[in-house]
Amino acid sequence: xxxxxxxxxxxVTEKGKYVELRCDPISGHTALYxxxxxxxxxxEFLIYFQGTGAADDSGLPNDRFFAVRPEGSVSTLKIxxxxxxxxxxxxxxxxxxxxxxxxxxxxxxxxxxLVL
Amino acid sequence: QKEVEQNxxxxxxxxxxxxxxxxxxxxxxxxxxxxxxxxxxxSPELIMSIYSNGDKEDGRFTAQLNKASQYVxxxxxxxxxxxxxxxxxxxxxxxxxxxxxxxKGTKLSVxx
Numbered sequence: 001x002x003x004x005x006x007x008x009x010x011x012v013t014e015k016g017k018y019v020e021l022r023c024d025p026i027s028g029h030t031a032l033y034x035x036x037x038x039x040x041x042x043x044e045f046l047i048y049f050q051g052t053g054a055a056d057d058s059g060l061p062n063d064r065f066f067a068v069r070p071e072g073s074v075s076t077l078k079i080x081x082x083x084x085x086x087x088x089x090x091x092x093x094x095x096x097x098x099x100x101x102x103x104x105x106x107x108x109x110x111x112x113x114l115v116l
Numbered sequence: 117q118k119e120v121e122q123n124x125x126x127x128x129x130x131x132x133x134x135x136x137x138x139x140x141x142x143x144x145x146x147x148x149x150x151x152x153x154x155x156x157x158x159s160p161e162l163i164m165s166i167y168s169n170g171d172k173e174d175g176r177f178t179a180q181l182n183k184a185s186q187y188v189x190x191x192x193x194x195x196x197x198x199x200x201x202x203x204x205x206x207x208x209x210x211x212x213x214x215x216x217x218x219x220k221g222t223k224l225s226v227x228x
Contacts, residue, residue, distance in 0.1 A: 014188050033215060042204050042218030091159055101147045107159040
């Protein structure tokens with residue numbers, strides 16, 4: 001079946017602008033995660049959804065970052081007043097949500113965000 | 117602060133050799149451990165998961181877990197140039213849900 005998809009694949013914006021990044025998880029997966037990866041680093045957790053609700057948003061760096069998943073499927077990560085330091089690859093992952101400790105996350109291709 | 121530590125490398129091995137990648141983690145309550153492979157410019161791809169102490173083999177890959185030492189490793193036998201990538205160790209804390217904590221990754225280079 002289809003994997004996790006993310007759009008756009010690349011986004012270039014100017015400092016201070018607003019951006020939206022979209023994630024479409026694997027069909028049937030109830031858990032959805034956003035991570036951010038900077039060059040030379042491992043992915044860093046941002047937020048986790050179980051169904052429609054944000055189960056853990058402790059990784060969001062500040063209140064400029066917000067994410068929604070209104071129907072429990074597609075999720076949108078929203079960044080307001082972008083800063084150059086927001087430049088990174090934003091990764092989305094999904095998992096079935098029912099496999100106990102064997103719950104496995106599958107990653108999308110990522111959105112490469114560049115803030116000029 | 118829960119941490120996952122990996123040697124960033126690069127680790128260089130000749131084709132056909134065994135590559136050994138190591139990872140330590142700080143949260144003693146962690147229950148799930150994963151190795152992801154990431155090619156340059158691509159997203160992480162799951163290659164192994166392990167949940168109990170001991171070895172788990174899948175083809176040329178063997179994951180090893182020692183919870184007492186808080187140590188997890190990945191062995192790649194008969195290394196191929198196509199194995200050249202960054203290998204990310206990821207750990208999930210207690211419970212079935214929740215985020216993964218990743219190391220910075222070890223860059224592996226397999227020389228023909």
